[in-house]
Amino acid sequence: MNDLNPSGWRPSLGTAEPVTKTGNRALELEEPLIFEIGDAARCGVDFDACEGDILPGLRLRAAPVDVPGLSEPETVRHYTRLSRQNYAIDLGLFPLGSCTMKHNPRLNEKVARMPGFAAVHPLQPQSSVEGALTVIAELADWLVQLTGMAAVAMSPKAGAHGELCGLLAIRAALEARGEAATRRVILVPESAHGTNPATAAFAGFGVATIPAGPDGRVDLAALLARLGPDVAGVMVTNPNTCGLFERDLKTIADAVHAAGGYVYCDGANFNAIVGRVRPGDLGVDAMHINLHKTFSTPHGGGGPGAGPVVLSAALAPHAPLPYVVRDPDGRPRLVESAAERPETFGRMCAFHGQMGMFTRALAYILTHGADGLAQVSGDAVLNANYVLARLRDVLDAPFAKTGLCMHEALFSDAGFADGFSTLDLAKGLIDEGFHPMTVYFPLVVHGAMLIEPTETESRAGLDQFIAAMRSLADRARAGDESLHTAPHFAPRRRLDETLAARKPRLVWTAP
Amino acid sequence: MRTLPLTEADRAAMLGAIGAGSIDDLFVDVPADALLPGPIPGLPFHASERAVERHMAALSARALTADDAPFFCGAGAYRHHVPASVDHLIQRGEFLTAYTPYQPEIAQGTLQVLFEFQTQVARLFGCDLANASLYDGSTACWEAIAMATRVTKRSRAVLSGGLHPHYAETAATMARFAGDSLVTLPPRAETDSDDAAVIAAIDGETAAVVVQYPDVLGRIPDLAAIAEAAHAMGALLIAVVTEPVALGLIESPGTLGADVVVGEGQALGVGLQFGGPYLGLFACSAKFVRQMPGRLCGETLDADGRRGFVLTLSTREQHIRREKATSNICTNSGLCALAFSIHLTLLGGGGLMRMAELSHARAVATARRLEAIPGVSLINRVWFNEFAVHLPRPAADVVEALAARGVLGGVPLSRLCPDRADLADVLLIAATECTDPADIAALGSALEEVLA
Numbered sequence: 025m026n027d028l029n030p031s032g033w034r035p036s037l038g039t040a041e042p043v044t045k046t047g048n049r050a051l052e053l054e055e056p057l058i059f060e061i062g063d064a065a066r067c068g069v070d071f072d073a074c075e076g077d078i079l080p081g082l083r084l085r086a087a088p089v090d091v092p093g094l095s096e097p098e099t100v101r102h103y104t105r106l107s108r109q110n111y112a113i114d115l116g117l118f119p120l121g122s123c124t125m126k127h128n129p130r131l132n133e134k135v136a137r138m139p140g141f142a143a144v145h146p147l148q149p150q151s152s153v154e155g156a157l158t159v160i161a162e163l164a165d166w167l168v169q170l171t172g173m174a175a176v177a178m179s180p181k182a183g184a185h186g187e188l189c190g191l192l193a194i195r196a197a198l199e200a201r202g203e204a205a206t207r208r209v210i211l212v213p214e215s216a217h218g219t220n221p222a223t224a225a226f227a228g229f230g231v232a233t234i235p236a237g238p239d240g241r242v243d244l245a246a247l248l249a250r251l252g253p254d255v256a257g258v259m260v261t262n263p264n265t266c267g268l269f270e271r272d273l274k275t276i277a278d279a280v281h282a283a284g285g286y287v288y289c290d291g292a293n294f295n296a297i298v299g300r301v302r303p304g305d306l307g308v309d310a311m312h313i314n315l316h317k318t319f320s321t322p323h324g325g326g327g328p329g330a331g332p333v334v335l336s337a338a339l340a341p342h343a344p345l346p347y348v349v350r351d352p353d354g355r356p357r358l359v360e361s362a363a364e365r366p367e368t369f370g371r372m373c374a375f376h377g378q379m380g381m382f383t384r385a386l387a388y389i390l391t392h393g394a395d396g397l398a399q400v401s402g403d404a405v406l407n408a409n410y411v412l413a414r415l416r417d418v419l420d421a422p423f424a425k426t427g428l429c430m431h432e433a434l435f436s437d438a439g440f441a442d443g444f445s446t447l448d449l450a451k452g453l454i455d456e457g458f459h460p461m462t463v464y465f466p467l468v469v470h471g472a473m474l475i476e477p478t479e480t481e482s483r484a485g486l487d488q489f490i491a492a493m494r495s496l497a498d499r500a501r502a503g504d505e506s507l508h509t510a511p512h513f514a515p516r517r518r519l520d521e522t523l524a525a526r527k528p529r530l531v532w533t534a535p
Numbered sequence: 536m537r538t539l540p541l542t543e544a545d546r547a548a549m550l551g552a553i554g555a556g557s558i559d560d561l562f563v564d565v566p567a568d569a570l571l572p573g574p575i576p577g578l579p580f581h582a583s584e585r586a587v588e589r590h591m592a593a594l595s596a597r598a599l600t601a602d603d604a605p606f607f608c609g610a611g612a613y614r615h616h617v618p619a620s621v622d623h624l625i626q627r628g629e630f631l632t633a634y635t636p637y638q639p640e641i642a643q644g645t646l647q648v649l650f651e652f653q654t655q656v657a658r659l660f661g662c663d664l665a666n667a668s669l670y671d672g673s674t675a676c677w678e679a680i681a682m683a684t685r686v687t688k689r690s691r692a693v694l695s696g697g698l699h700p701h702y703a704e705t706a707a708t709m710a711r712f713a714g715d716s717l718v719t720l721p722p723r724a725e726t727d728s729d730d731a732a733v734i735a736a737i738d739g740e741t742a743a744v745v746v747q748y749p750d751v752l753g754r755i756p757d758l759a760a761i762a763e764a765a766h767a768m769g770a771l772l773i774a775v776v777t778e779p780v781a782l783g784l785i786e787s788p789g790t791l792g793a794d795v796v797v798g799e800g801q802a803l804g805v806g807l808q809f810g811g812p813y814l815g816l817f818a819c820s821a822k823f824v825r826q827m828p829g830r831l832c833g834e835t836l837d838a839d840g841r842r843g844f845v846l847t848l849s850t851r852e853q854h855i856r857r858e859k860a861t862s863n864i865c866t867n868s869g870l871c872a873l874a875f876s877i878h879l880t881l882l883g884g885g886g887l888m889r890m891a892e893l894s895h896a897r898a899v900a901t902a903r904r905l906e907a908i909p910g911v912s913l914i915n916r917v918w919f920n921e922f923a924v925h926l927p928r929p930a931a932d933v934v935e936a937l938a939a940r941g942v943l944g945g946v947p948l949s950r951l952c953p954d955r956a957d958l959a960d961v962l963l964i965a966a967t968e969c970t971d972p973a974d975i976a977a978l979g980s981a982l983e984e985v986l987a
Contacts, residue, residue, distance in 0.1 A: 093883015114628030140595030146810030324870025328812030375810025
């Protein structure tokens with residue numbers, strides 16, 4: 025019995041539980057694969073009659089592609105049933121740290137489907153897509169103003185693609201200075217997202233790791249000591265992945281600039297400061313903005329995202345093509361040719377970027393405005409600090425013993441009973457009806473649990489989450505064995521990831 | 536604000552629990568000179584749902600859309616009919632508002648879809664395996680080249696002149712920074728694809744040859760011959776498919792000997808969307824599995840012995856391997872993969888073939904109508920649903936004049952190759968099952984007027 029469930033009702037875990045013939049349990053419906061239920065004879069699409077012949081010179085395939093079809097009702101049912109095996113923001117709190125899983129306003133879905141944005145081709149004459157180009161230009165104006173930067177590259181397709189854009193701009197700037205051959209190292213704090221070192225390597229740089237200080241921030245002395253003529257720049261995350269503001273970022277930026285390098289800021293955590301702090305004021309040269317985090321474009325089960333990159337005056341000339349400019353009459357125009365932008369580092373992808381995300385993000389920004397965005401970051405930080413304050417007596421908060429956090433609260437597994445891990449607590453949280461927090465990241469904390477509630481959670485919702493977390497912390501400290509086998513009530517129990525990796529089965533084959 | 540649940544009373548009570556006086560007090564770690572005193576000056580304040588919708592609708596209205604005009608644009612983005620059920624299903628909140636499936640017990644919906652998607656893509660492309668998607672076709676193309684350099688330990692790639700110029704430029708940008716050398720053949724407006732030139736450019740240092748199929752002018756290269764030549768030199772053949780519907784009618788590249796097949800999946804389920812978000816498809820031979828970029832979903836068992844799915848082989852990926860990862864990609868194109876997968880499930884192999892036949896028939900009818908116009912000459916000998924013509928005037932001007940007459944008449948090759956004056960008269964024209972006979976008639980008469 026507890027305060028959330030006064031009757032104390034729980035599904036039985038005993039073996040005497042009734043068994044159903046189908047394996048389904050009322051609304052819990054198992055769903056086979058399309059390859060097990062579909063076939064070549066079925067089709068859920070009707071076509072016009074086909075008049076006309078195949079060109080005589082066209083060599084035809086031997087047999088139709090071997091993929092099964094389903095009728096429309098079967099298709100709708102298949103995917104509807106599958107959808108019900110997913111957790112989602114629409115179902116509840118999704119406290120994944122550094123992922124900013126906030127509510128996705130549905131107006132944005134409606135807007136993205138307006139024909140002037142959704143039913144236009146990327147290579148139509150520019151005169152026929154003025155509205156779409158205006159959306160890009162308006163969003164670009166907002167991003168530049170909100171960050172206090174000189175320009176923005178809109179084409180990168182996700183955060184990691186934006187990181188790549190920023191680092192390629194740095195490479196191009198170094199080439200222009202004749203220092204690309206000597207400045208080959210990017211400094212990356214150990215608390216960084218894995219994409220940071222991977223991107224630096226993908227962009228052709230070496231990576232040097234800078235340790236974190238005891239307060240969870242970049243070790244300033246270690247960073248300053250590593251600066252030198254081989255350093256191209258530094259990648260920092262602010263607020264960082266411990267949920268803390270890097271107080272010394274301006275000092276770092278000044279020192280990096282004095283040493284001839286550039287400052288890349290990972291903007292994954294921009295939601296904590298949007299409308300209140302401009303990265304441009306802190307000396308940042310490039311920062312990607314995950315539109316699918318701060319500006320609420322839906323995450324879609326793993327993308328698509330969008331990662332526009334704001335750039336300082338030093339890097340702006342090297343921005344990738346294409347580029348939206350405003351002509352003197354205010355009309356937006358797409359620059360697609362290097363002839364007009366000789367210092368560009370080139371093209372990063374086909375076409376002009378994630379238009380479907382731009383429309384959603386612009387609608388989100390216009391909905392909130394300058395005042396609402398400041399309230400967004402304020403409430404996001406308030407919600408995280410409320411969680412921190414209500415949990416710090418039952419969970420170890422290594423970097424917040426005396427202070428506050430920004431938009432996410434970080435805890436460790438210190439104090440758990442022997443043999444009990446962060447994973448056990450996270451899986452227990454699934455049974456309580458929540459998506460787990462980010463676990464085992466950042467790497468600088470043992471058994472890290474990174475909780476980012478976001479601003480779209482109510483106080484009552486947070487109180488329920490906090491009650492669940494307190495209960496789980498008690499169970500982990502007391503050594504409640506049932507946590508080892510959690511989750512008990514999810515569509516699946518713990519899955520064997522070792523088996524999956526040892527004998528990879530990545531496509532279906534007929535038994 | 537409708538998106539913010541906290542009331543002033545909530546905020547006060549929560550600040551009390553924290554022991555802070557105000558929200559501003561929570562920002563103590565921000566240096567005072569970096570904290571703005573109030574909302575950024577000059578920017579508008581919040582607006583109602585209705586006001587935002589009106590603003591966006593007014594912008595949307597400033598367009599000539601594919602819904603309103605006879606439409607013949609292709610060149611890497613195709614307008615096919617997307618069944619209503621696709622858009623309905625991808626808007627299920629459990630798909631739309633889920634995260635990457637890192638907690639598989641409560642993400643089996645997304646994971647099973649990815650497993651089905653990987654199987655569909657592998658079969659469509661005629662390969663052993665496919666990944667769970669990349670950003671788009673152009674970035675998938677570079678990822679394939681990067682994988683080929685890892686696999687062969689060589690750093691040279693040969694790119695056919697029939698490869699979409701945006702794809703070639705994307706590869707050029709990346710190769711410059713990665714230190715790889717690309718031999719990029721120039722696009723040519725000739726009857727047949729540049730197979731012979733591609734084969735001649737392969738040497739013993741070549742990691743991969745990259746050939747688009749059908750190519751950017753709609754020609755269909757002989758992949759089997761190129762594969763044989765590449766393999767003889769120890770190089771991989773990377774086939775690039777920007778119009779997957781073509782594979783309803785012509786043989787899959789993997790079946791013809793391509794080692795890696797990448798593509799743009801936009802044509803199925805995703806729609807035009809002014810160029811993005813789109814869907815990068817990546818399939819290859821099973822022997823490269825540990826060198827593949829991007830996420831992979833695999834089948835396994837849960838603690839009760841029931842079938843389930845997880846993301847797997849993540850030791851290739853950035854969150855584990857950091858600077859030694861096979862790619863830096865994290866977020867990919869999950870919801871577009873879902874849309875593609877649903878559309879292909881609705882079609883099945885038979886439906887895809889009918890869709891391809893209809894698209895082909897409409898493209899043939901379009902070509903027959905246009906080649907009857909004086910001054911218009913057809914470049915291709917064969918094509919699937921896209922072909923190229925020479926015009927007696929610069930194609931960009933003609934396309935503008937057609938748009939002024941309410942017809943979206945194709946893509947001038949000069950839009951993709953602005954520095955190639957010799958290609959200025961080439962127009963790329965695509966048709967699909969959405970191209971009605973009336974559209975073909977409208978294009979024909981508008982082009983006659985413009986060229987008169």
